Amino acid sequence: TINVSSSIIRPINKGVVHRICAGQVILDLSSAVKELVENSLDAGATSIEISLKEYGEEWFQVIDNGCGISPNNFKVLALKHHTSKLADFPDLQSLTTFGFRGEALSSLCALGDLTVETRTKNEAVATHLTYDRSGLLTAERKAARQIGTTVTVKKLFSNLPVRSKEFSRNIRKEYGKLTSLLNAYALIAKGVRLVCTNTTGKNAKSVVLKTQGSDSLKDNIITVFGMSTFSCLQPVNICISDSCKVDGFLSKPGQGSGRNLGDRQYYFVNSRPVDMPKVSKLVNELYRGANSRQYPIAIMNFTVPTKACDVNVTPDKRKIFFSDENSILLALREGLQQIYSPSNATYLVNKYE
Numbered sequence: 001t002i003n004v005s006s007s008i009i010r011p012i013n014k015g016v017v018h019r020i021c022a023g024q025v026i027l028d029l030s031s032a033v034k035e036l037v038e039n040s041l042d043a044g045a046t047s048i049e050i051s052l053k054e055y056g057e058e059w060f061q062v063i064d065n066g067c068g069i070s071p072n073n074f075k076v077l078a079l080k081h082h083t084s085k086l087a088d089f090p091d092l093q094s095l096t097t098f099g100f101r102g103e104a105l106s107s108l109c110a111l112g113d114l115t116v117e118t119r120t121k122n123e124a125v126a127t128h129l130t131y132d133r134s135g136l137l138t139a140e141r142k143a144a145r146q147i148g149t150t151v152t153v154k155k156l157f158s159n160l161p162v163r164s165k166e167f168s169r170n171i172r173k174e175y176g177k178l179t180s181l182l183n184a185y186a187l188i189a190k191g192v193r194l195v196c197t198n199t200t201g202k203n204a205k206s207v208v209l210k211t212q213g214s215d216s217l218k219d220n221i222i223t224v225f226g227m228s229t230f231s232c233l234q235p236v237n238i239c240i241s242d243s244c245k246v247d248g249f250l251s252k253p254g255q256g257s258g259r260n261l262g263d264r265q266y267y268f269v270n271s272r273p274v275d276m277p278k279v280s281k282l283v284n285e286l287y288r289g290a291n292s293r294q295y296p297i298a299i300m301n302f303t304v305p306t307k308a309c310d311v312n313v314t315p316d317k318r319k320i321f322f323s324d325e326n327s328i329l330l331a332l333r334e335g336l337q338q339i340y341s342p343s344n345a346t347y348l349v350n351k352y353e
């Protein structure tokens with residue numbers, strides 16, 4: 001064992017630091033795919049295809065028709081903290097892109113085998129790029145491709161024994177988490193066609209998710225959950241302040257979902273999928289006043305000024321801080337109370353129908 005008091009304090013080897021930090025950005029299969037899908041959305045893609053081999057354990061790939069990556073960025077593409085989206089700290093306050101930390105591709109390099117194939121409108125042919133564990137470009141060749149980018153990751157976590165074992169053991173659970181995550185993007189991304197397929201063994205591809213990329217949240221909900229689920233929802237529009245509002249859909253009082261708590265609840269801040277445990281708790285609590293047998297389905301987007309919220313809280317950017325969380329929760333409570341109050345006509349209709 002190391003004797004802490006007498007040991008020398010020295011810097012951790014750079015490669016080790018990189019691997020330690022990478023594991024915080026890329027927690028599991030769904031966070032890896034999330035980063036790639038967000039990159040495609042940031043690149044202005046209108047079509048995103050996600051392919052998995054053996055539920056992602058063998059490899060996964062995200063193919064988009066976005067702007068592509070220009071050749072002068074090939075060398076720095078997968079280096080840690082290299083990004084085209086943020087130049088200076090104040091930019092964080094007016095952020096409209098999903099990415100800004102320049103960590104996803106570099107983390108994926110550290111945890112798996114990364115290749116990229118890309119072409120911008122200025123190139124006649126595409127380039128296939130291979131990166132090593134530290135994010136250095138190791139090989140480059142010409143390839144055939146339309147404008148856009150394909151990122152492929154093979155053998156994710158193969159160099160993190162514990163997580164790799166977890167990954168194999170929980171592969172079905174991981175897959176479920178991924179489906180739910182993709183649903184979130186399918187719901188909120190307007191005009192973006194999303195397809196996700198999985199191939200196991202020699203079997204034919206199975207389609208996990210397929211959307212047409214409609215322009216309204218309503219149509220997206222119908223695509224993802226079906227018409228019968230949509231007919232159990234009602235629109236919510238709550239004004240929180242002059243610059244802050246919530247829009248979306250919630251279960252009608254008598255028509256929740258019998259499934260687990262928090263299942264089929266999707267929260268977004270400025271169209272970014274995030275975890276909002278306090279909001280979810282509040283929604284469940286108020287819904288219980290109207291319906292104690294079921295849980296509500298909730299799909300809610302908070303529109304807030306970018307400077308009033310901080311998404312740079314955790315490396316996976318799922319957590320969010322608001323400058324005035326209390327007043328948001330208070331206004332939301334009042335709004336939901338009206339929707340779910342026993343005197344509400346909708347409730348009575350549903351109750352006795």
Ligand code: ADP
Pocket residue numbers: 035039040043064066067068069077082083084085098099100101102103104105106149
């Ligand atoms: P971030 O998204 O935080 O900038 P990433 O590591 O995810 O960091 O990506 C690094 C950079 O690579 C991005 O800033 C972007 O310029 C480029 N990039 C990554 N994926 C794509 C893509 N699918 N299409 C176009 N450019 C991309």
Ligand code: MG
Pocket residue numbers: 035038039098099100102104105
């Ligand atoms: Mg990114």
